[in-house]
Amino acid sequence: KKIRVAVLYGGRSGEHEVSLQSAASVIRYLDKEKYEIIPIGIDKTGRWHLSGPEVLASTTKALPIYRNMPEVVMPSNPDALSTGVVALASGASTPTTFNGKFDVVFPVMHGTFSEDGTIQGLLELADVPYVGCGVLASAVGMDKDIAKRVMRDAGLQVVPWVTVRNGEWARNPSALEARIAKELGFPCFVKPANAGSSVGVHKVKTADALAAAINDALRYDTKILVEKAISVREIELSVLENIQLSEEPLVSVVGEVTPTHEFYSYEAKYLDENGAALHIPALLTPTQMKTAQDIARCVFTALECEGLARVDLFLDKESGEFYVNEINTLPGFTSISMYPKLWEASGISYADLLSKLVDLALARHTRKS
Template identity: 45%
Template sequence: MGEKVRVGLIYGGKSGEHEVSLRTALAVMGEFDYNRYEVKPIYITQDGQWRSGDVLLAPPTDTATLRLEDSNAGEGAALAPVFQGLQSGAAGGGESRALDVIFPLLHGTFGEDGTIQGLLEMANIPYVGAGVLASAVGMDKIMMKKVFAHEGLAQCMFRYYNRTQWEKDANYFINEIEISLGYPCFIKPANLGSSVGISKARNREELVAAIDYAFRYDRKVIVEEFVDAREIEVSVLGNDEPRASVPGEIRASNDFYDYKAKYIDGTSVMEIPANIPQETSDAVRELALRAYQAIDGSGLSRVDFFLRKSDGELLINEVNTMPGFTPFSMYPLMWKETGVPYSELLDTLIELALQRHADKQRIEYGGGSPL
C-alpha cells in the first residue's frame, strides 16, 4: 500500500456554531478509513486559540477529547502543519511530514465566510469545500440574493439595511417594510449560519425588536417576506461539473426552522426523498446546480428552496457552502439516498480538493510576457 493521505481537520472556531463544529468533526473522524488516511486534529478554541494534536491512530469517542486540552503545542506549532508546504524540505516522514490536504469543518463566521479559505490559499495547500469567493457570497445573504437575481433565479422579496442606515432612518424603513413585504416577515443577520439571530415579526413592535436582535450578530440585516411554503433541500457535490442529490424536505417542529429546531428539540422531521412530483424533483435539482455554479461553488454545498403551496413555484432560499456533516445531517443523508454512502463522500471530497488545487497550480500569477 502506498503512503497514506495526511488530512488536517480544522474544527471549533470563534463562531456561535462552535459546538456544532465539534459534533461534525467527531462524526467525520469516525468515518475516515484509517488504512488510507492519517488524520491530524487542529482545534480552534472559542476565543481563537489554535491547538494541534497528534496524528490519530483511531477515531475519538467524544467531543471533550477534541478540545485537545492536554496539548502542550503552542499556536505556532498548531499553525505549522498548515504552512509547512511553503517551507523547503517540508515533505519529510513521520510526524513532520506536511499535510496533503485540509478539511475545514468550521461553521459560521471565520469558518465558511472565506476567511479560513483565504488563509489556506495563502498557505498554498489543498482544502475541501468552496473557495474564498463562493464562501463569502454563500455566507452573506444579501450578496447571495444579488447573485441569484442576476442569474434569474426566483426568490422571495426582501429588503436590507446596515446599522448606520437603520439608526438614521428607522421610521422610513419600517414603513417601507410594511408596504413592500407586510406581516409576518422574517428578519436575519446577513452573515450568520444555523439560523442564529433569526426572528419572525407579526407586527411593528416585533419587527423593531427583531431587527435590534439581528444587529447583535452583524452590521447588516435582511428582511424577507413570509412565504407559505414547504422547505426543500438538495445536496450538491463537485467542482466544475457538479451533480445533485435527490431532494429532501424539512418539516420544522417550531414556527420555522431555527437553531432550536435544528439542534435542540430534535423533533423536526426530515423526509428523504421529498414527496414531490418527479418534474418538481428534476426542476429543483437543476436549479440547485445553477445556484451552485452562480456563486462559483466547489466541493460541496446544500441548496435550500421554498416550494410555495399556492402555486407550486420554487423559490431559492440560500446556498450553504459548509452544511452540517454528521451522519444524521441532511447533506450526507440525501447523498446516502442517492447511492453515495458517507465514507465515499469523504473520499470524493478529498479527491475534489486535490483536483482543484492541482488545477489552480496552472495559473500564472506573475507578469508574463505577452503573446
C-alpha cells in the same frame, strides 16, 4: 503512503458546537486505510489546538439532539498551537504529535471565520489543498444579501427582501420600519446577512415586534435582511462538484425538512430532538423533483462553487413556486445531517463521500498550480 488530512474544526462562530459534532463524524468515518488524520481545533477565543473534538467539547455545552451519537476517541494533545496561521503556512510541526506538513485540509467548520472565505484565504496563501468552495464562493455564499443578488441575476427566484445596515438603522429606524411595512408587510423574517443555524433569525408577525428583532439580528452582523415571510415547505439538495470538469455538478435526490416549530429555528435544529422530521426523498412529483435539481445545479454554478454545497429551497405552499432560500458551502456534516444523508440516499456512502471530497480538493490544487 497515507494521505495526511488535517481536520480543522470549531472556530469563532455561533456554530462552534455544531462544528464539533460534524468534525467528530468526519474523523470517525474518514477511511483510516487511506488517510492519516490530524485534528486541529480552533477554540471560541481563536486559539488553535492539536486535539480531537472531544477535548474542545468538554469545555462547551453538548447539543441534546446529538446525545445518542457514538463517542469519538482520538489521540489528543491539548497543547495550544496558538500561532495557527504560521503553523499552517510553514508546515511547522509540534514534535509530540506530527512532523511535517499535511497533504490536505478538511475544514469542518460552519459560519463566520469558517464558511465565509477567511479560512479558505488562509489556506490559499499557505498553498495547502483544502476541501470545498474557494474564497469567492465561500464569501458570496455566506452573505445572504450578495448571494441573493447573484442568484437573482442568474434568473433564479428569491424571496423579496430589504437590506438594513446598522448605521442606517441607528440614524432613521422609523423610515426603515415604514419601508419594510410597505414593501414586505407582515409576517416577515429578520436575519443576519452572515450567519447560520438560524442564529439571530426571527419571524416577525406585527409591526411593533420589528425593532426588537432587528436589534437582535444586528448583534450578529452589521448588515441584516428583512424578508417577506412565505408559507413554505423546506426543500434541501446536496450538490457535489463533478470530477470531470467539463460536466455539470452532481445533484442528489431531493430532501425535505418539516419543522415542528413555528420555523426551522436553532431550537428545532439542535435543541429539540423532535424539532423536525426529515423526508428523503421529499414528497414531490417527478416534475417538481427535476425542477428543484435544476435550480440547485444552477445555484452551484452561478456562485462558482467547488467541492460541495447544500442548496436550500422554499416551495411556496400557495403558488407552488420554488424560491432559493440560501446556499450553505460547509453544511452540517454529522452522519445524521441532511448533506451526507441525501448522498447516502443517492448511492454514495458517508465514507465514500469524504474520499470524493478529499480527491476533489487534491485535484483542484493540481489543476491550479
